[in-house]
Amino acid sequence: MKTVFIALGGNLGEVREHFIAARSDIDRLQNTSVSASSLLYRTPPVGPAGQPDYLNAVIRIQTDLDPLALLDALQQIENRYGRERLEHWGARTLDLDIIAIASDIITSERLVIPHPHMFDRQFVLQPLCDLAPQWQHPQLGESATHRLKQIIETGEAPLPEGEAW
Incomplete structure (x- = not known):
């Protein structure tokens, strides 16, 4: 079993309910269990203008699924909750990104791990730090906490306080 971190995002429809249902769906995958969930954060959109704010979170799972089998399963879950890929970084009902696998x-x-943008995005790092603040990026040798601190020190405002979901 490997520890995997999955980022959840969405800004269309009943996002919180989609997150809760998707977390349950992931927990029911073969040889997979959800072991922790971050707080839920409301963040401004990245991408095309005019989108509503996003909700973002990270979950930690234990799985022995092959990475591509996990990716396929996550994309099926996204589709179940109305995910449409119409515009790069466009609005969405549910986005499930594998950000790290051990x-x-x-x-x-089809898959780049660690996620190539995870260390540039506070909306990924903050919820990751809720679960694994000392997680080390295997290529950069830098902890999630250290990178989050750097982003904030360069002038990006910290995210508003998260909430349980």
Whole structure:
């Protein structure tokens, strides 16, 4: 079993309910269990203008699924909750991104792990720090906490306080 971190995001429809249902769906995957959930954060959108704010969170799971099998399962869950891929970084009902699998490094056409943008996005780092503040990026050798602190020190406002979901 490997520890995997999955980022959840969404800004259309009943996002909180989609997160709760998706977390249950993930927990029911073969040889997979959700072991922790971060707080829930409301954040401004990244991407096309005019979108509503996002809700963001991270969950930690234990699984022995192959990374691509996990990716396929997560995309099926996204589709179940109305995910449409119409516009890059566009509004969405549910986004499930594998951000890290233990200390693995994967580079394939379909999957890059660690997620290539995770250390640039406070809306990923803050919820990750809720669960694993000392998680080390396997390529950068930097902890999630250290990187989050750097982002805030460069002038980006800290996220508003998170809430339980």
